[in-house]
Amino acid sequence: MSLLRILVRVALVALLSMAPLSVAAHEVQPAISDVELSEDTVTITLTTAIEPILAGVDLEGIEDTNDSPLSDRVDALRALPPETLAAELAERWPEIAERITLRAGDTRVTPVLVDVTIPEVGDTEIRRDSTLLLTAPLPDDGSPVTFGWDAELGGLIVRQGDDAQGYNAFLTSGAVTDPMPRTGVAEQNLGDVIVTYVVSGFDHIIPKGLDHILFVLGLFFYSLAWRPLLWQVSAFTVAHTATLALATLGIVQPTMWIVEALIAASIVWVxxxxxxxxxxxDIGWGRIAVVFGFGLLHGLGFASVLSEFGLGQYFIASLISFNVGVEIGQLTVIAAAFLLLGLPFGSKPWYRRAVAIPGSLVIAAIASYWVLNRIGWAGDIPYLA
Known part of the structure; x- marks a missing residue:
């Protein structure tokens, strides 16, 4: 094999290495908190995986707890029954509470752990989300409340009020919310909302959307000619934009495990x-129709992310901004593939045989495992469980 072909295959492996076989690639997700304020009390319903927090994993900047040297400790905690894990959380709560920033004006208040709901033990390789109920008394000065937590605890989605007119914030790097009044909701700046949702949409593709990345690479490997690529990307964009809007508005309410399995199957097909x-x-209408249909599925997958964030006071701007971020992420994937593979090697007579076909095989193989895993069959397959 020539040095040039070796370099091509190294580039191909580098491009696809971002897609590990485990569906736990989405494991580190932001916590979700719903904040309710009254004149004298703050109540927070927090949904998150508590095992990495108890294990002391630094969740800032990692995508999977398996990337942490404390991953064995996380798995051991996941194997604990709910009542045992709840007892450990209660014992450790004072030190965890110290890492939560909760203020009424300039007064620091300490959240009290009132209740916790922990699912039964499942696959210890997959995160389990628990629901914590926190409360704290507020001083009687009527001052607005700010909320956040240390960067090492990971991302934090904060929601106050209903989805249509409420306040929504995505906090990273130890940031805190805008001041939230005790009556009504915090006002948001339109520019900040646009930036937040564009970044969130991009982040859902790069680095967290490994299944969407593989699908876009599948479109790229079909042909380097601009017309097939343009038709496929356009069909995919129109389709996922439509279902993203419909699902976010609540008009379509899919069963997400089925959607996730079908998204993986769409990658296999492509x-x-x-x-x-x-x-x-050139490209036939059959391929365009197939890509359009699969785009409808991927839009439902994107909508599951927005359902966690909420859309808040600027519904249309948030929806459009998130979609713009998704598009920028997809175009970045295509641009990277073109620069690494298409531009230097696309004109070679062996490009399809040595690059496009092997790349498509790898994509189909990874997605086939995802299909089995998402419908619960991978545990029956030797060496894949």
């Missing part, structure tokens, strides 16, 4: 179809 009919300079 990869296999590349092998049999890719490499053309």
């Amino acid at each position: 990869g296999v179809e590349n092998i049999w009919s890719g490499g053309r300079r």
Whole structure:
């Protein structure tokens, strides 16, 4: 094998190495908190995986707790029954509470752990989200409340009020919310909302949207000709924009495990179809229709993220901004693939044989495992469980 072909395959492996076989790639997710304020009390309903917090994992900047040297401790905590884990959380709560920033004006208040709901033990390789009920008394000066926590605890989504007119914030790096009044909700700046949702949309593709990355790479490997790529990306964009809006508005309410399994199946289909009919300079309506249909599925997947964030006071701006972030992420994937593979090697006679077909095979193989895992069959397959 020539040095040039070796370099091509190294580039291909580097491009696809961001897609590990485990579906736990989405494991580190921001916690979700719903804040309710009254004249004298703050109540916070917090949904998060408490095992990494108890294990002392630094969740800032990692995508999977398996990337932490404390991953064995996390798995051991996941194996604890709910009542045992709840007891450890209660014992450790004072030190955890010290890492939570909760202020009424200039007065620091300490959240009290009132209740916790922990699911039964499942697959210890997969996160389990618990629900914590926190409360704290507020001083009688009527001062607004700010809330956040230390960067090492990871991202934090804060929601106050209803989804249509409420306040929503995505906090990272130890940031805190805007002041939240005890009556009504905090006012948000439109510019900040746009930036937040564009970044969130991009982040859902790079680095967290590994399944969406593989699908876009599947579109890229079909053909380097601009017309097929343009038609596919356009069909995919129109489709996922439509279902993103419908699902976010509540008009469509899919069962997400089915959607996630079908998204993985769509990646398998695209990869296999590349092998049999890719490499053309034109594109048939059949491929466009298939990509459009799969785009509808991926839009439902994007909507699951927005359902966690909420859309708040600037509904349309938030929805459009998130979609813009998604598009920027997808175009970044295509641009990276073109610069690494298409530009230097796309004109070579062996490009399809040595790059596009092997790349599509890898994509189809990874997605096939995801399908089995998401419908619960991978545990029955030797060496994949």
